[in-house]
Amino acid sequence: MEPTDANYDEDQVPAYTLPDPLVMANGEPIADAATWTQKRRPEILQLFKTHVYGEMPGPLADARWEITEEGQALAGRARRRQIRVHFAADGPCMDILLYIPAGTQGPVPTFVGLNFFGNHTVLRDPNIHLNPNWMRPERKNGIVDNRATPDSRGCLSHRWPVADIIARGYALATVYSGDIDPDYDDGYHNGVHPLFYKEGQTRPGPDQWGTIGAWAWGLSRAMDYLQSDADIGDVAVLGLSRLGKTSLWAGACDPRFALVISNESGCGGAALSRRRYGETIRHINESFPHWFCDNFRRYNDAEDDLPLDQHLLLALIAPRPLYVASAVEDRWCDPRGEFLAAQAADPVYRLLGCDGLPADEMPAVDQPVQGRIGYHIRSGGHDLTAYDWSQYLDFADLHLRERPMPTGQDFPTADGESGLEPAL
């Protein structure tokens, strides 16, 4: 719930100074791409690990995956593949749901994103495994007693226009975030954290990963699989809200993500913390104590003490294409703070020899701008909509389309495709 003390008044935004992306912590200026890559980028990445998201481990040596199901979908226009990734010999595992355009030969560009309530919620396709794991209660989405019921099939399909994505020649991969770490504060006993505890350890250290770190780690484990799949080409990572914070952190840590999208990620995502507009660091740490590393709590009501701000997270994506999206009614996420962060990351893109954000001012509602950094503020509230997807598909066309479009297949137009129809 949004607290009553949130600031939504631009006049109450305090004066602040952002850390300069092109100046080292010791004051040394960064004047060329090589020094950015060798010195400043690692310094910033380390600051985010220590103060915000925590250190995260690599993959475990005994990880493995198996294809659990394959078939045709969307009346033959797509191939569906379900893959179970075992993070370790024992313990939690995650299911990847993959839709690939039918008739494609060779690798296709792919979107990957975590979902909130199970893979079976993204499309009303009876062949998708119904997720058996713990979920946040949401009766309207068919979650009863913290478990998915068959009623939840397809309940969030408006966020995943699979038919449109396929029609544009992209594959889509998704994973339930709770397979990696359930979204509640249990002291990190469930999920993937215990797989890495040393003898006697019961909780990650103050500078080690919380749940957002674990989710981002899970996206990299999905990437491990996707890289092994001959149908999959460049991978764009995206996420809404808490899962948008996650897509940014995954993109920052794992350069294999070729394009990164933040859909209304807000506080701890794309929005500048120093503005204290909408959700603040105190709000987020108190409501979701498990999301960030424990060190982040030091910055409750002390945003100016942070040696970073979220524009530097965006700068870590450079020179890869980055899209930041806001919604006009989603003040909790601070749309202006998201835009200003994208703008403040722009000099890094320019230093690296590409164009950045082609906008001096915040664009008008529903007027996207797309350079190497894209941005839009759309009408409406907090959600991942067909409008958002349509911009991301255009943006991906712009940046990932060196590969030829799939051949041997006439793709239907996006018109009239709801993504709701059952698979064959």
Ligand code: GCU
């Ligand atoms: C809450 C939270 C946000 C988060 C959002 C979501 O509103 O305060 O930080 O982004 O949930 O994930 O939907």
